[in-house]
Amino acid sequence: MIARPTRRACILGHGITYSRSPLIHNYWIxxxxxxxxxxxxxxxxxxxxxxxxxxxxxxxxxxNVTIPYKQTVVPYLDAVDDTASTTGSVNTIYCRDGxxxxxxxDGAGYIGHLMDSHPAFKLKDASVLILGAGGAARSIADVMxxxxxxxxxxxxxxxxxxxxxxxxxxxxxxxLEWSNLSAKAGVADLIINTTSLxxxxxxxxxxxxxxxxxxxxxxxxxxxxxxxxxxxxxxKLGRPVLDGLGMLLHQAVPGFRLWFGIEPQVTGELRAxxxxxxxxxx
Ligand code: NAP
Numbered sequence: 001m002i003a004r005p006t007r008r009a010c011i012l013g014h015g016i017t018y019s020r021s022p023l024i025h026n027y028w029i030x031x032x033x034x035x036x037x038x039x040x041x042x043x044x045x046x047x048x049x050x051x052x053x054x055x056x057x058x059x060x061x062x063x064n065v066t067i068p069y070k071q072t073v074v075p076y077l078d079a080v081d082d083t084a085s086t087t088g089s090v091n092t093i094y095c096r097d098g099x100x101x102x103x104x105x106d107g108a109g110y111i112g113h114l115m116d117s118h119p120a121f122k123l124k125d126a127s128v129l130i131l132g133a134g135g136a137a138r139s140i141a142d143v144m145x146x147x148x149x150x151x152x153x154x155x156x157x158x159x160x161x162x163x164x165x166x167x168x169x170x171x172x173x174x175x176l177e178w179s180n181l182s183a184k185a186g187v188a189d190l191i192i193n194t195t196s197l198x199x200x201x202x203x204x205x206x207x208x209x210x211x212x213x214x215x216x217x218x219x220x221x222x223x224x225x226x227x228x229x230x231x232x233x234x235x236k237l238g239r240p241v242l243d244g245l246g247m248l249l250h251q252a253v254p255g256f257r258l259w260f261g262i263e264p265q266v267t268g269e270l271r272a273x274x275x276x277x278x279x280x281x282x
Pocket of ligand 1: 109245
């Protein structure tokens with residue numbers, strides 16, 4: 001009998017100081033008893049074609065993509081799906097029938113976490129205020145529109161980036177100046193911080209939460225620290241909250257399924273493992 005080779009996947013980036021993706025995927029590999037491995041591939045750009053060829057040829061099942069290659073990889077691929085093409089950014093690569101394909105799972109990860117934590121929340125006809133217009137905001141805005149939200153407001157320091165995202169769906173998305181970030185606070189059903197404000201080493205986000213509706217879900221995609229000042233203030237006011245760690249876990253689900261053929265579960269045990277890691281590495 002010929003033994004099947006160990007299936008391999010990795011996170012592709014450069015100057016990756018630390019990534020939690022190996023912890024997440026290797027947890028699932030062990031849990032589902034797979035003969036597989038997930039590692040870090042820190043490569044200079046000239047090595048990208050070689051790595052992508054190994055996915056096309058099947059010696060690598062696929063990869064996640066992080067800084068600085070989320071846009072750089074696109075011209076090397078045969079196809080990008082609808083999500084990656086709208087957002088212009090790829091965080092997961094896989095190969096089907098010889099077609100090397102890129103997708104973006106941040107938006108799906110965000111929704112997965114929201115539905116897991118607040119199953120009664122209705123996105124259909126909801127008003128959503130997104131703070132920030134970077135890569136994560138693009139994916140989240142896209143998925144909010146596709147989920148039937150009636151209004152998506154995007155406030156960003158660099159207004160032109162908010163305007164660019166509004167161009168995805170001008171009937172639904174409205175850009176806001178950063179100086180006007182709280183203009184829609186009172187109408188929003190969901191407020192999402194997608195800026196890097198509030199991260200360890202950065203200024204906190206200052207936002208007038210007292211003007212929000214009592215049942216408005218306050219969400220931060222920053223996960224280091226786990227409890228940002230925004231979330232702590234929201235809790236104090238009794239607002240429902242959603243942290244960033246769950247999105248990190250849920251955005252990993254589609255890649256694992258595409259590479260290894262199993263839909264992995266985001267469990268309390270996995271969350272506790274990553275929380276422990278966040279506490280020890282910050
Ligand atoms: P990005 O593309 O670099 O975007 C950063 C955003 O933050 C931009 O909108 C930027 O505004 C804004 N910003 C930065 N400094 C600011 C300041 N001093 N005042 C106001 N706005 C400021 O980054 P990203 O990839 O979208 O990631 C953003 C955050 O989300 C990071 O903290 C990242 O760790 C986190 N994240 C979490 C997950 C998860 O799974 N939980 C996934 C992806 C990202 P300008 O456009 O004006 O520069």
